[in-house]
Amino acid sequence: MNEPTPILEVYQVGPTTIVGFGGRDVLDNVNVAVCRKEILELIENVECETLAFDLTGVTLLPSGLLGLLTSITQQAVNVQLYNPSDDIQEVLETTRLNTLMEVKMVEIPKVDD
DSSP states (O other): OOOOOOSSEEEEOSSEEEEEOTTOOOOTTOOHHHHHHHHHHHHHHHTOSEEEEEOTTOOOOOHHHHHHHHHHGGGTOEEEEESOOHHHHHHHHHHTGGGTSEEEOOOOOOOOO
């Protein structure tokens, strides 16, 4: 059986691990269970203390993915959100999720192929 295509791209690993969606917008049809599995395996494999999500280019986060991000905070991992759009920032403020996850505007280093 073929493995599903990874949803997340890993930009940096270590105590602070940065993942993102490669500038792609996240659609409602994202498989949250597959995404959760990817994230939990990554947290375990690289022993990260902070998991940062680069949201550059993402204009919408489905509610299931927001729930997933919230649940990650219960894994003894600090969750940071980088470069959320104005719309995503508004949702984070309205839901008060910005009190659980640090929101930052940062430049993400490019990964050389």
